[in-house]
Amino acid sequence: MKKYTEYKHLDLPAIGSDMLNFWEHAHIFDKSVSSREDSVPFVFYEGPPSANGMPGIHHVMARAIKDIFCRYQTLQGKLVKRKAGWDTHGLPIELAVEKTLGITKEDIGKKISIEDYNKACRKEVLKYQDRWEELTRLMGYWVDMKHPYVTFDNTYMESVWWLLKQLYSKDLLYKGYTIQPYSPAAGTGLSSHEINQPGCYRNVKDTSAVAMFKLADALSKLPGAEALDTYFLAWTTTPWTLPSNTALAVGAEIEYVVVKTYHPSTHQAVQVVLAKDLLSTHFPEKNADLEFAAYKAGDKAIPFQVVASHLGKALAGLRYEQLLPFAQPEDGDAFRVITGDFVTTSDGTGIVHIAPSFGADDFRAAKQNGIGSLTLVDKRGRFLPQVQDGTFLYGEEYVKEAYLDEAEKAASLEKQRVALQGIIADTSKIQYLSVDERIVLKLQQEGKLFKKEKYEHSYPHCWRTDKPILYYPLDSWFVKVTAKKDRMIELNKTINWKPEHTGTGRFGEWLNNLQDWNLSRSRFWGIPLPIWRSEDGTEEKCIGSVEELKREIEKATQAGYPSEFPMDETLDLHKPYIDRVVLLSDSGKVMHRESDLIDVWFDSGAMPFAQMHYPFENKAEIDDRTNYPADFIAEGVDQTRGWFYTLHAISVLLFDSVAYKNVVSNGLVLDKNGNKMSKRLGNAVDPFETIAKYGADATRWYMITNASPWDNLKFDQEGIAEVQRKFFGTLYNTYSFFALYANIDGFAYAEEEIPLAQRPEIDRWVLSELNSLIALVDNAYSEYEPTKAGRAIEYFVAEHLSNWYVRLCRRRFWKGSYTSDKIAAYQTLYTCLETIAHLASPIAPFFSDRLFKDLNAVAGRNTSESVHLSRFPKVQEAHIDKALEERMELAQKICSMVLSIRKKENIRVRQPLNTIQIPITGSGLKEKIEAVKELILSELNVKKIEFVDESQTRIVKNLKLNFKTLGKKCGKDMKEVQAYAAANSKEIIGQIEAEGKAMVHIAGNNYQLDPEDVDIIPVDIPGWKVANAGAITVALDTVITPELKEEGLARELVNRIQNLRKEKFLEVTDKITLHIEDHEQMRTAILNNLNYICTETLAVSLVSEGPIDPAGADLVDVDEEIRILIKINKA
């Protein structure tokens, strides 16, 4: 006879390692895939992590979510392949290598060859691969780590090249200018990632100026304006960009005013244009009343007067004279007013000076409006030679003071002292004047300056050189995602986002404001852009495969341009090797590779295709859509504009399809105080330690059930301990209880299934609840709501199964012979436990499998080797009986109320009582209670329930208004009706009970109260002890008759004997003989309950005798007054 395994105590970490062993030896994961080879696929994509850092606790969170739904779908019979992946390129890796080697970007190619550098990167990137694999294993995340995709593999890179070539052929890949953060001091562009490092933004004081741009169009285009010189006012904190100005931007819906005033330096009458909202910051209110005629040159108070007002969009198209004409833009129709959505009236003048070369917004706005640019600053941060006038500017000057060293400053100062004579009174006294300051001086001289001031603002600095950065136009390759913007938005609407707002909000907004994707990175370790270009830039070729590369190399070689590039097994498509390839254009020109790498985000976004080396292998799987798009992906919410976006963009652009149908974006894992975890702060939680201490199941369960995955999780180890106790402890206890008695009775589920109809109410109830639970959990998993699933399982186990079913049914398991009632109890409990194993297995894979295997090792009901190879339970609709569930809820409520009365009256449950009374309200209440009467009586240790007709006048009733119906009826008089009803509740109750309605008169209005407008609730039965909750009231007869007292004593005695049995380590099944010392108060109690006492304690004989020998006997207190000796012997 096989026995259910019984355990000494619950050890989740041990169960974890046991099950890991079993899974590995029996190849359960492989089987969970191979056993479903012919089934419908459920496509999952693993977002590749970068293994150059240690995995953290948040990875357990993200991976638990992935695992849950993959396991669930496997239980549903789907084929769920999961290929692991590694993200291996990119800046974080390069920066880590630079740090390790103690070098900077400038050293690469000098102090260290690119070859060696990239070798170091290749090594760095998988530094912690074994730790990642170990965590994956320990936490029970099932993913195929034996055959991962690796983004630095040639096959992966080849697929990426193929995708790039598709983009190229579709004209979706182009070379263009973009404005990027650029450090002239370091001579390199910076990524936004670099700029966002702490300390890069610093407060600096710059000279700001409001410049005057003279209207060049006819005044008739500005209705209402007078016949005066007219200027647009625009503010800048970087006057050095003014020579490169090519446009002015206004807000389309912002209101602008034309103001008549006097020029601040020429003192001529002029008109200026600025935003109405900012009028008062430039023109003090008090000057509005000044007489124009009274103004004299040099007066401090300058009169002004608004002469016209226009919306920004009406100003669009107006032309102005170039402010500082050092050079002309080569293309485009410059020096016009345009509109821009970025224009605000928070400061300045509401008119923005646009220098397209030195600002991202500027560049975009200029491009959209067909306006060319001027880039009058070189890459070292100096003006071009033509920016000189001999007086203020001397050509080839650094535009930021910080770029000059002391000697350069001194030399420049000498120049200034000469050149500025006549403009500045005593030039010997001046300090070095920055370019900004001199431009302001120049504007003032030329009558183009409205105002100047020092302005403090935060400005980004280069983290390597500490010098201010510039925004500078650089050559870059772009993916023209804007060409498919509408389609991307449209297809996004078909994606099921969890939570929804991430898709509509964060992602949707991002798509609505889509910009072309800058693909270029001037780095070393990444996928090289497969584009070769002729020196003059007129011809180029995009290579889409290794094969094509080979052909082109051969072609060039034959024409006399051999490349030193091995095409054998040492092939490596990385730098520096690929840069040695020289190709020929169609017309025979030599072409070299564009030096950039591609954005690492393209690598990961390409994974649906590149992980399969598409289209060079596995072509059909993509083309026939069996492995594409994904049914499900999941990552942190920080990937919304990262991986989620790049997947979507590549898919829509090239395959006109979504890349994934369902996506879960989880929130952050914070420390228990809500702070971000970081190694630096020392509050990072080590996932290995956590799993070792609590087990993966408890960790996963805690993370999933504590909060929805998309909310941030405040990770507190106490919470895991609680889950361990509350959920796993309770479930384990329930199993232990089952195993204990099933082993005694030899229950192996060998008997015929006892039909539902023949099982007692409580069995049918728990099975009904169980099937309701299956439906709920199934639904929650299928809708990607793991928290709801977990919480429902938890609730069922703790409340329904353990605290009610097992507690009430205990006697059925240990009492009496092996009857059909007992078998029904075993079958019911078994079914519950096994079902829970299935339902919980996606979240708690270890414990669930242990439970499943322990049960089936004896019962053999389910032949699956592991719960993870089984099928998800089917809801048996016939078992669900909602009315029964309601009845039981009612029973629980009544029990809890009566227990609270007992508590208040200080009558222990062991003391039997005679009667509870329940006033019957509403129809069917009596029948409902009748059905669960036995449970209530035994739980409460009461003899009988009496139902009291509610019409009995002795019952005290309360009137409660139904605001939902009455609110509609009474409207504004609701409050008064309420007050009236409170004051006259007796009359109203009487009327409604007698006539079925009651009338209320308020302020001339009559309102009829119908029975549905009120609840009449019995609250008290005078002379009884009562409790009420909602519409239910119960009363308890607390009189203890002599019979009841005896019965109570007998129960106390049984209790003491049971305790003695336990102290003496008797087996649950051992029979005993009893000798009880005679006591007058106990005499009749024992006599009248002899049978009861003997069956309960398994006594074959009971002798009550006079004084007994204290030797071998125990002295016990039966109650406060009775102390007797009891002797127990094993029979």
Added chain:
RNA sequence: AGUCCCGUAGCUCAGUCUGGUUAGAGCACUACACUGAUAAUGUAGGGGUCGACAGUUCAACUCUGUCCGGGACUACCA
């Protein structure tokens, strides 16, 4: 700066979509009970201006607006 999320008991969270009667759980705390599931369990208690203000409504934790605090992402702008 923009977009989005969050704010309910000491802590972790339900409830808000669809307004209605006394805002609920668990943990923690206190007291008492129960106990052949026992490192479990029950009952009772204290603990809440539902982030603030305004609006809509007979009625607002719930709807609307503004703001405050925390967080994420994106951008960095005259």
